[in-house]
Amino acid sequence: MKALFELGQEVVCVDAKCNRPHLIPVPLVEGNYYRITAMRVCSCGQVTVDVGIKSITQFGCCPKCSMRVEQFGSWWFNQSRFAPIDHIKEIEKLKESLTITEHAIQKEASYN
Numbered sequence: 001m002k003a004l005f006e007l008g009q010e011v012v013c014v015d016a017k018c019n020r021p022h023l024i025p026v027p028l029v030e031g032n033y034y035r036i037t038a039m040r041v042c043s044c045g046q047v048t049v050d051v052g053i054k055s056i057t058q059f060g061c062c063p064k065c066s067m068r069v070e071q072f073g074s075w076w077f078n079q080s081r082f083a084p085i086d087h088i089k090e091i092e093k094l095k096e097s098l099t100i101t102e103h104a105i106q107k108e109a110s111y112n
């Protein structure tokens, strides 16, 4: 799996669901912005990212192959939990232009 982000990139959380209900809830909020402070790749190819949230356990496990991994003080998240902010901004811009087009159509319609 390829890394989706670059170090230092600002991202938005798009998935804060807990995949394993018996574990502690995921300390992320969907829609909140985070910054990628570190990344690592598991031997299975899974990319996980550190967004500056401290881990409360010494070991975690890979979200893909479940291999036990040292946390080194950080909580490592599957990169698929995040999306680039630029992407979101583009969608918002697109929505905005759609609204403007709608207004324009409405205006035109009112002349008829």
Ligand SMILES: [Zn+2]
Pocket (backbone or CB within 6 Å): 042, 043, 044, 045, 046, 062, 063, 064, 065, 066, 067
């Ligand atoms: Zn793995």
